[in-house]
Amino acid sequence: MGGGIKEWPEDERPREKLLKGGAEQLTDAELLALVLRTGDAAAGKSAIDLGRDLLQAFDGDLRKLAAATITETCRVKGAGLAKAASVKAALELGKRFRSRRMETMERFTSPRQVFDYFHHAYRDARKEYFFVLLLDGKNRIIRKVPISEGSLNQSIVHPREVFNPAVRDSAAAVILIHNHPTGDPAPSREDTEITRRLKEAGDLLGIRVLDHIIIGDERYTSFADLGLL
Numbered sequence: 004m005g006g007g008i009k010e011w012p013e014d015e016r017p018r019e020k021l022l023k024g025g026a027e028q029l030t031d032a033e034l035l036a037l038v039l040r041t042g043d044a045a046a047g048k049s050a051i052d053l054g055r056d057l058l059q060a061f062d063g064d065l066r067k068l069a070a071a072t073i074t075e076t077c078r079v080k081g082a083g084l085a086k087a088a089s090v091k092a093a094l095e096l097g098k099r100f101r102s103r104r105m106e107t108m109e110r111f112t113s114p115r116q117v118f119d120y121f122h123h124a125y126r127d128a129r130k131e132y133f134f135v136l137l138l139d140g141k142n143r144i145i146r147k148v149p150i151s152e153g154s155l156n157q158s159i160v161h162p163r164e165v166f167n168p169a170v171r172d173s174a175a176a177v178i179l180i181h182n183h184p185t186g187d188p189a190p191s192r193e194d195t196e197i198t199r200r201l202k203e204a205g206d207l208l209g210i211r212v213l214d215h216i217i218i219g220d221e222r223y224t225s226f227a228d229l230g231l232l
Contacts, residue, residue: 017029017033017034017036017037017050017051018037020033021037031054031058031063031065032051032054032055032058033051033054034054035050035051035053035054035057035058035090036049036050036051036053036054037050038089038090038093039053039054039082039086039089039090040089042081043080043081046080046081048081053079053081053082053086056079056080056081056082057076057079057082057090060078060079065094066127068090068094069091069094069095069097069098069127070127070129073087073088073091076090076091098123098124099124110141110142110143110144111136111138111142111143111144111178111213112142114214114216114223114225114227114228115223117136117178117180117214117216118216118218118223121180121218122218122221122223125182125218126182126186126218126219126220126221128182128184129184130152130153130184131151131152131153131181131182131183131184132149132151132152132181132182133149133150133151133152133160133179133180133181134147134148134149134150134180134181135147135148135150135165135168135169135177135178135179135180136148136177136178136180137168137169137172137174137177138174138175138176138177138178138213139173139174139175140175140176142176142213145172145174146172148165148168150164150165151164160197160201162200162201162204165177165179165201165204166204166205166208166210169208169210170208170210174210175210175211176210176211176212176213177205177210177211177212177213178212178213178214178215178216179198179201179212179214179215179216180215180216180217180218181194181215181217181218182217182218182219183217183218183219185219186219186220187219187220188217188218188219188222188223188224189217189224190215190217190224190226190231194215194217195231198212198215198226198231198232201215202232212232213227213232214226214227214232215227215231215232
């Protein structure tokens with residue numbers, strides 16, 4: 004359908020459809036149109052046309068669109084910096100909502116619980132992130148501490164970087180977490196060696212390493228479940 008959205012019948016306009024029937028009634032392209040607000044006037048494209056173009060450029064996959072950089076999004080004709088930033092912000096909000104922030108002092112009960120909290124935030128990351136959850140004596144979350152970004156190695160993930168904040172916060176235990184950008188959570192030899200070194204350091208300090216959880220695409224590996232701790 005050509006022309007601007009304002010020229011369309013009212014019951015076909017994305018905003019009016021949302022107000023009348025709810026957001027779940029809208030297609031992905033229509034939802035993107037509300038984020039974009041305007042299309043590409045020079046090319047005679049509406050906001051919905053531009054939304055469709057964005058989806059098509061990333062194989063119709065919102066996850067791929069969410070993982071794209073601003074530069075990659077801007078390669079779609081009509082999607083400038085402002086529109087690309089709006090799309091990025093909207094999809095990031097959705098990601099954060101789905102990966103509900105782990106509340107301070109919430110109790111850790113299983114590796115699956117930790118995976119459910121964090122996998123939406125890290126499953127599409129293009130590099131590795133290593134962080135640690137600090138726990139009190141009842142396995143309640145004190146806080147999350149980022150340790151490193153990039154490929155893991157023993158010089159970056161050093162025991163002092165992991166346990167200095169644990170000692171300062173009087174943590175009784177920690178959970179190690181990182182992601183695999185490949186989507187395969189199988190532990191590498193480096194992952195296993197880092198885990199061994201950190202467990203030994205924790206034993207010396209009297210701080211338990213309860214688990215090391217590797218986040219993949221819709222699956223995870225728990226060192227505790229594998230009997231490797």
